[in-house]
Amino acid sequence: MAQPQRREPARRAPSRPKSPARSPGAERAARKAAPAVTSESEDQRYLAAYDASAFERPSVTVDVALLSVKDDALVTLLLSRTSPPFRGRHALPGGFLRMDEPLEVAAARVLHDKAGLSDVFLEQLYTFGAVHRDPRTRVVTVAYYALVHPGRLEAASSDTTLARIEVPWGGETGGPVDCHALGTARSGALTLAFDHADILGTAVKRIRGKLDYTPIGFQLLPERFTLADLQRVHETVLGRPLNKDSFRRRMLASGQLEATGELQREVDHRPAELYRFSRRSAV
Amino acid sequence: MAQPQRREPARRAPSRPKSPARSPGAERAARKAAPAVTSESEDQRYLAAYDASAFERPSVTVDVALLSVKDDALVTLLLSRTSPPFRGRHALPGGFLRMDEPLEVAAARVLHDKAGLSDVFLEQLYTFGAVHRDPRTRVVTVAYYALVHPGRLEAASSDTTLARIEVPWGGETGGPVDCHALGTARSGALTLAFDHADILGTAVKRIRGKLDYTPIGFQLLPERFTLADLQRVHETVLGRPLNKDSFRRRMLASGQLEATGELQREVDHRPAELYRFSRRSAV
């Protein structure tokens, strides 16, 4: 990849005050430090001489689109912003990338600190870097998506909001989604801060795509579940009904389900067998 | 996503000198500027008062894994590094993200400036952010992959190297790949700079996955091609032979191919019909 010495001129930000960008002179000085001959210790010497601050840099954050399925609806977890910009609007949990932590660790930290959730399935989604997605300064955000089963949401921080996700597009077309605060009846759609409606849309699109060929659904269910539970989760995520017979066959044939021998309880009809996902999915 | 005012302490980098990070005092001062009441102009005022430099930031770069298929081999385009670190090693074309350009534009620019290629299929791949992936300072890179048909590689800058990609894993397992300089006979594998072997591996994995459900193959072929050409490309990318009959049927049934009526020329056997990809792939 590209490295600082590749004489890319530091970009003067169009407006921000007190940016760390240096003058072209300082830039040249930083470059000059590069020795002309290769040797074992060259990297060491170069490293010491290198001035990491010679170039203007965007801020880097991570944002987490946490998805779950509750009462046959896709839901996500939002925080209400307490300061500008977009004060009062809802936003995904997110935070700055620290200089000494890997991206995925930052995503897990944010989920822990802002939502009170740990040990959650987490995967990188997409990186959003539109120039003005944050009105203050250039911010590139590495978005992650996370999946939890709804039971775990009870333990989430009290200052979070659960919102139902409404997907206004079919299949995997893509685009932003609409969110409605859960509980508060028929209320209008929430306007999310920044490009977070796009991030959520990208997350929905991604998980829809993955559902077909990965056993991702079990992240949205408790440890034991029935085939009907699993099908309902798939249908909720995909936003369309599935054929019961072939769904059963496909799932059982996938080799990723394990019958527990136990039966459902407390239902007013014939109880279904409980299944569990088996980890040996190394096909 | 996360914004600067979210009181995340600026991380003191373990070692880099002259970082733009401020003291906790400066940080507090930047925060203090946030007004306490919401109003229409609040964002404006906050914006003016906000000091974007109050937090230490990683560098952000883009790297492009350019893939092509030449003589039934997967190839990529590399540049030889002229300065440390990893001086003399080969690396993907890459460069800094400028403060005023979107990520994808940066990727296209890098491809244009460093490889001399324009109008290339380009898609975001993954963001790599291991803490020490660059020995000098924290660098987060947003990797893109690009596809071109080999004819266009002739026009690439003369200081680039074409390398054959050898995939040491099957299917879509993933992991780094090996590269061998093209032309230079049976030479040993190139050791790539940074984590670029991983980036290439991720690109191969991605395109293998996409090949099944997207008409991505045509990016690797000239405008007109035979079904046999297309199959060879698929086989090269996937690293395994495909059934000819069902490949033909699938491709023709996909509705994304358009017969041109023209026939192959200059072949010492029955000429095949030439096809073209049709843009109307809005299934």
Added chain:
DNA sequence: TGAATAGTGTCTATAAGACAATATCCC
């Protein structure tokens, strides 16, 4: 016994793999 859902069996349509037969070009 009836309501309700679970689970099985069968039939059909569609897609994939195998293979044979024929077509068309260059030498």
Added chain:
DNA sequence: GGGATATTGTCTTATAGACACTATTCA
């Protein structure tokens, strides 16, 4: 004509959708 690959057609097998039928629980 012979070599080589293209293209079509048929047969077989696997998978998906549809639907009928039986099973089991609770009220």
